[in-house]
Amino acid sequence: MTGLTARPSAIRPRVVIALLVGSAFVMILNETIMSVALPALMADLQIGPSTAQWLTSGFLLTMAVVIPATGWVLSRFAPRSIYLASMTLFSAGLLVAALAPGFGVLLVGRIVQAIGTAVMVPLLMTTVLRLVPAERRGATMGTITIVIAVAPAVGPTLSGIILAALGWRWMFWLVLPIALVAFAVGIARLRVPAETRPVPLDALSLVLSAVAFAGIVFGLSGIGGTATGEVPVAPWIPVTVGAVALAVFVVRQLSLQRADRALLDLRPFTHGKFVLALGLMLLGMMALFGALILLPLYMQDVLGATPYATGLALLPGGLAMGLLGPVVGRLFDKFGPRPLVLPGAIVTSTALWLFTLLGEQSPLLLVVGFHVLLTCGLSFMFTPLMTDALGSLPADLYSHGSAIVTTLQQVAGAAGTAVFITIMTLASQSGGAVDAAGTHAAFLVAAIISLAVVALSVLVGRGARAPQVPAATGGR
Numbered sequence: 240m241t242g243l244t245a246r247p248s249a250i251r252p253r254v255v256i257a258l259l260v261g262s263a264f265v266m267i268l269n270e271t272i273m274s275v276a277l278p279a280l281m282a283d284l285q286i287g288p289s290t291a292q293w294l295t296s297g298f299l300l301t302m303a304v305v306i307p308a309t310g311w312v313l314s315r316f317a318p319r320s321i322y323l324a325s326m327t328l329f330s331a332g333l334l335v336a337a338l339a340p341g342f343g344v345l346l347v348g349r350i351v352q353a354i355g356t357a358v359m360v361p362l363l364m365t366t367v368l369r370l371v372p373a374e375r376r377g378a379t380m381g382t383i384t385i386v387i388a389v390a391p392a393v394g395p396t397l398s399g400i401i402l403a404a405l406g407w408r409w410m411f412w413l414v415l416p417i418a419l420v421a422f423a424v425g426i427a428r429l430r431v432p433a434e435t436r437p438v439p440l441d442a443l444s445l446v447l448s449a450v451a452f453a454g455i456v457f458g459l460s461g462i463g464g465t466a467t468g469e470v471p472v473a474p475w476i477p478v479t480v481g482a483v484a485l486a487v488f489v490v491r492q493l494s495l496q497r498a499d500r501a502l503l504d505l506r507p508f509t510h511g512k513f514v515l516a517l518g519l520m521l522l523g524m525m526a527l528f529g530a531l532i533l534l535p536l537y538m539q540d541v542l543g544a545t546p547y548a549t550g551l552a553l554l555p556g557g558l559a560m561g562l563l564g565p566v567v568g569r570l571f572d573k574f575g576p577r578p579l580v581l582p583g584a585i586v587t588s589t590a591l592w593l594f595t596l597l598g599e600q601s602p603l604l605l606v607v608g609f610h611v612l613l614t615c616g617l618s619f620m621f622t623p624l625m626t627d628a629l630g631s632l633p634a635d636l637y638s639h640g641s642a643i644v645t646t647l648q649q650v651a652g653a654a655g656t657a658v659f660i661t662i663m664t665l666a667s668q669s670g671g672a673v674d675a676a677g678t679h680a681a682f683l684v685a686a687i688i689s690l691a692v693v694a695l696s697v698l699v700g701r702g703a704r705a706p707q708v709p710a711a712t713g714g715r
Contacts, residue, residue, distance in 0.1 A: 328355030381568020399550015454481025583619025
């Protein structure tokens with residue numbers, strides 16, 4: 240192992256975690272900040288819904304392509320260097336998007352933002368596992384829930400407020416100064432104990448992971464575009480290419496990890512608790528992002544709500560998730576995952592079935608209530624599942640475990656967005672435009688999927704406490 244030892248007096252866990260949580264919150268917020276703006280952008284840039292949704296799906300897809308390499312990045316480079324590089328890329332992406340003259344440049348800006356964002360959540364998770372004792376991880380992971388789930392939920396609200404007062408470019412101009420301040424604070428205060436080692440980068444693995452995740456999600460996104468003629472390539476082609484690349488990627492990682500040279504070590508999948516918790520998290524993320532992309536379109540195009548009203552309607556759900564995150568974390572420390580995950584899954588499924596009852600004349604307040612119910616259910620799932628999944632791993636797999644969790648969360652979010660937009664488009668009775676029939680069909684599929692979540696939640700056990708993490712040294 241190599242790396243510089245940080246001075247004990249310079250290591251302040253609360254300051255470090257607060258800085259990483261704040262930075263990650265601002266970055267993840269940008270995943271869904273475009274959702275409420277999609278109808279305005281579709282009109283302004285003269286694009287269809289299957290094209291416009293790439294401002295959200297492209298962000299998620301880029302993260303899914305980059306995050307598999309974060310296990311290698313966290314092993315190879317010091318946390319402080321990773322943080323500063325991440326904030327530099329994110330800030331550059333904000334500037335490009337704010338100045339974008341059209342859709343193409345705007346999408347490039349979103350992609351650059353996503354590259355910077357990709358390493359932040361794995362860095363945050365790994366840092367928590369290193370600095371926080373096992374008996375207090377649930378409460379700390381509850382705070383991380385604010386980043387993982389609440390930031391995307393609040394994104395549409397912030398977007399609606401900004402669109403009501405200013406133009407869509409201000410969604411980036413207003414965040415840029417915050418990112419620059421976080422960068423400056425990171426230079427001055429970020430000190431994280433860590434060990435680095437000169438692990439070689441396997442370029443072929445990097446290419447395979449990019450082709451795999453890009454192909455699968457691009458193909459899923461293209462299915463909806465076939466109904467409106469927006470996609471020039473048959474969707475099954477990129478899906479097939481992506482699936483083959485993923486299979487080759489997995490085989491190569493299994494071979495490389497024998498020599499401890501894998502880009503993404505897959506040994507966390509040998510831990511049953513990790514696999515079960517991860518599967519439930521992915522289904523939950525699909526439901527969350529599906530709702531976040533469908534509800535703004537439904538409220539504006541079917542109910543006729545303004546972007547401002549849409550943003551405000553989604554705010555209570557985001558706040559509920561934020562308030563419940565730390566509470567659920569403390570309950571996890573006391574009771575374990577099972578008493579929290581199963582009720583959460585039942586509430587989530589109930590909310591999604593209630594969404595299927597919405598129509599052209601549904602009161603906006605009813606939509607707000609269903610959304611709050613959904614976010615409450617997901618709150619009781621995300622923190623226990625994430626803590627249980629990562630806490631079940633040995634310390635040397637923390638970085639790769641967090642990379643796997645974050646990668647597949649983004650894939651699930653992108654796939655959920657793509658699949659539900661596709662279903663909405665194909666089921667629409669107005670030539671591909673958003674209508675009540677299309678959104679009903681999409682929510683019906685989400686509700687059916689939620690039944691699998693409830694069934695799998697029964698298998699979640701209480702789980703033993705994770706072992707204490709040995710004191711790490713090095714890295715600045």
